[in-house]
Amino acid sequence: MTPPTIGGIRVSTDMQADRYGPDRQREDITREAERAGLVITDWVEESITGTDHARAAENRYYQLARQHQGVNVVFSHPNRVGRHVEVTVGIARTIHQLGGTVWIAGTGNLRDRRNWKNFLRDAAEAESDHADIVDRLQRGKSSKAARNLWPHGQPPYGYRIVRDDRGKSLTIEPHPETGPVVREIFDRALAGQGSPTIAAYLIQAGVTVPRPHKSSQGLWTQRHVLYILNNEAYTGRRVFTGPGGETSTVTFEGLVTPAEFRQVRQLVSGRRTNRAARTRFPALWAGHLRCGLCGGSMSVFSNYNTNKAGEQTHYINYRCRNTYNTGVSALLAGAKNCNHRRVHNHTKVDEAGWQLFVQAMTDPAVLVASLPAEASGPDHSARLAELRTQMAETVRRAVAHHLPDDVLTSALEPLRDEMRRLERDSLPPPAQPAPDMTGLAAQMTGHLAGLSGLEERREALDTWAARLVLGPEGIERVEVTVYRR
Numbered sequence: 001m002t003p004p005t006i007g008g009i010r011v012s013t014d015m016q017a018d019r020y021g022p023d024r025q026r027e028d029i030t031r032e033a034e035r036a037g038l039v040i041t042d043w044v045e046e047s048i049t050g051t052d053h054a055r056a057a058e059n060r061y062y063q064l065a066r067q068h069q070g071v072n073v074v075f076s077h078p079n080r081v082g083r084h085v086e087v088t089v090g091i092a093r094t095i096h097q098l099g100g101t102v103w104i105a106g107t108g109n110l111r112d113r114r115n116w117k118n119f120l121r122d123a124a125e126a127e128s129d130h131a132d133i134v135d136r137l138q139r140g141k142s143s144k145a146a147r148n149l150w151p152h153g154q155p156p157y158g159y160r161i162v163r164d165d166r167g168k169s170l171t172i173e174p175h176p177e178t179g180p181v182v183r184e185i186f187d188r189a190l191a192g193q194g195s196p197t198i199a200a201y202l203i204q205a206g207v208t209v210p211r212p213h214k215s216s217q218g219l220w221t222q223r224h225v226l227y228i229l230n231n232e233a234y235t236g237r238r239v240f241t242g243p244g245g246e247t248s249t250v251t252f253e254g255l256v257t258p259a260e261f262r263q264v265r266q267l268v269s270g271r272r273t274n275r276a277a278r279t280r281f282p283a284l285w286a287g288h289l290r291c292g293l294c295g296g297s298m299s300v301f302s303n304y305n306t307n308k309a310g311e312q313t314h315y316i317n318y319r320c321r322n323t324y325n326t327g328v329s330a331l332l333a334g335a336k337n338c339n340h341r342r343v344h345n346h347t348k349v350d351e352a353g354w355q356l357f358v359q360a361m362t363d364p365a366v367l368v369a370s371l372p373a374e375a376s377g378p379d380h381s382a383r384l385a386e387l388r389t390q391m392a393e394t395v396r397r398a399v400a401h402h403l404p405d406d407v408l409t410s411a412l413e414p415l416r417d418e419m420r421r422l423e424r425d426s427l428p429p430p431a432q433p434a435p436d437m438t439g440l441a442a443q444m445t446g447h448l449a450g451l452s453g454l455e456e457r458r459e460a461l462d463t464w465a466a467r468l469v470l471g472p473e474g475i476e477r478v479e480v481t482v483y484r485r
Contacts, residue, residue: 003070003100004041005033008061010075025076032105033074040074061091065098074103078122088123135243142242144169145250151240156233157210158182158255172252179255181207185228186256189264195222195229196463203463204440204482219447221459229268235261281316282454284350285468288461291320292471294338300346317343318470342472349475353468354457356478361444361464367437370482380422387419437482 007029009022022045033040044060065071073095078088092102092110102110110116141151148171155161155172158179162170181202188198202209202220209220228234236254241247256264281300289298298318305313322338360366391412398408451457460466465481 003072004064004068005038005072005074006061006064007033007040007043008073008075009043009045028076028105029074032076032103032108036103036109038072038074038103061095061100062098065095065100069099071095071100072103073100074105076105078104078119078126085120085123085127088126089120092119138243142240142246142248145240145242145248148250150250150252156231157228158234159252171250174253174255178210182228182234182255185225186234186260186264189229189267190260192267195225195268196465198222198225199463200482203443206439219443222463223459226268229264232261281346283316283318283346284454284457285318285346285353285461288466288468289318289349290467290469291322291338291340292469292476293340294320294322296320296322296338298344298470301343316346318346318349319343340472344470344474349468349470352475353478356468356475357461357466357480358444358448360478360480361448362441364437364441367440367480367482370480378425380426384419384422387415387422391415391419440482 007026009025009029026043030040044064046060061073064073095102096111104110104115104119104122107118107122108115110119137152144151150161150169150171152169158175158181159172160175162173164170185198185202188201189195193201199220199222202225207220209224211224232238234255235258237249237251239247239249281302283300286300287297290296291298299321300316300318302314302316305315307313319342320338320340323341360370394411394415395408397403398411448460451460467479469476469479
């Protein structure tokens with residue numbers, strides 16, 4: 001069977017085909033194939049960028065070379081293969097190692113040593129040309145930054161670019177829709193809320209995620225929140241580095257003050273951030289389990305069982321941390337001693353617990369029941385008792401010393417005013433109607449269905465502060481926390 005011949009078209013950007021676009025490349029490739037007596041059977045058209053070097057390792061040509069022994073791949077020019085010499089040559093060499101043959105329009109079959117030598121020369125020239133283009137672009141951007149103009153690229157989430165009449169970027173300004181979202185994120189962080197809590201609030205509020213990644217399924221995650229809280233550009237300044245290492249600071253209207261940003265950074269850096277480090281074992285519910293008897297946390301432990309043939313079986317289990325707190329040292333330390341001695345297989349618990357979590361997060365009634373109790377009014381009972389004692393003592397002294405009524409009234413009035421203020425402040429706030437959780441439940445139905453990886457599911461458990469209660473007989477219940485908007 002004749003091996004297929006693939007035409008490889010690669011344009012410079014996703015958004016546009018540059019002056020050497022698909023049509024011109026297709027013509028050159030077809031002409032080279034005809035000259036070599038080949039017939040193009042299929043085309044692979046994709047986009048590359050000058051900075052995405054990892055793209056070379058992901059292209060389809062390797063897959064095709066494995067599927068079709070002896071495949072021919074025709075490119076139009078070395079700079080259409082890759083931007084850097086190591087990438088350009090690496091792709092051609094890998095296709096050859098997989099049994100295929102690379103052809104370059106105007107150069108020929110690269111299995112010919114003379115053609116390979118010319119190909120290496122052209123690849124080096126392509127990299128030099130690309131480096132010149134990059135240098136000119138960087139110098140132009142650096143010149144704009146030195147004049148306090150926004151030099152290039154998308155602005156941070158919460159901003160938009162201000163352009164002149166010709167469409168050239170001048171500066172950036174807070175976006176009327178997303179700017180308040182950034183301010184809300186920082187305000188909640190300053191109030192002590194963690195990134196999972198903030199992400200959950202944004203999901204419930206229906207805020208569109210800035211740049212959804214695959215695992216987020218289009219919803220906010222703590223990674224989105226932390227990216228914003230870590231970005232110093234929100235103070236109204238960003239430093240750009242030029243090609244020679246020189247730096248320029250571009251200033252614009254900030255969404256937070258430098259003092260607020262430093263305070264948030266101190267709060268965030270003081271928290272435990274690496275969720276996966278809680279255990280080295282692949283246990284989904286690690287850090288989210290509670291004992292049904294004593295209420296203590298449950299730990300992950302492993303052991304090995306060796307049979308008569310010397311084969312080992314590895315077991316990973318959950319057990320209550322307080323089960324084996326015995327002995328004098330534990331007694332002196334005041335440690336709990338729990339009778340929950342059963343160990344639970346992590347695989348069964350992880351899967352069953354995840355299903356319960358999904359059921360809870362997709363049931364509007366359960367979500368409403370998971371709302372925290374509304375805060376009651378502050379307790380001023382101690383101060384009110386002090387005021388009553390002071391008022392009684394004031395009256396006693398006024399009677400004992402035969403003070404006029406107007407003197408007694410003026411002495412009691414500030415005490416009465418404070419008492420009335422504290423009594424009003426102690427009243428509980430008016431009851432709020434239960435919010436409609438139908439929309440959130442529908443969102444979570446699609447979101448959770450797309451989570452299959454361990455870290456993706458762990459992040460979901462963190463975001464909604466999930467807890468799984470395990471008793472001696474197995475799973476008792478799952479608890480989640482939903483925040484009022």
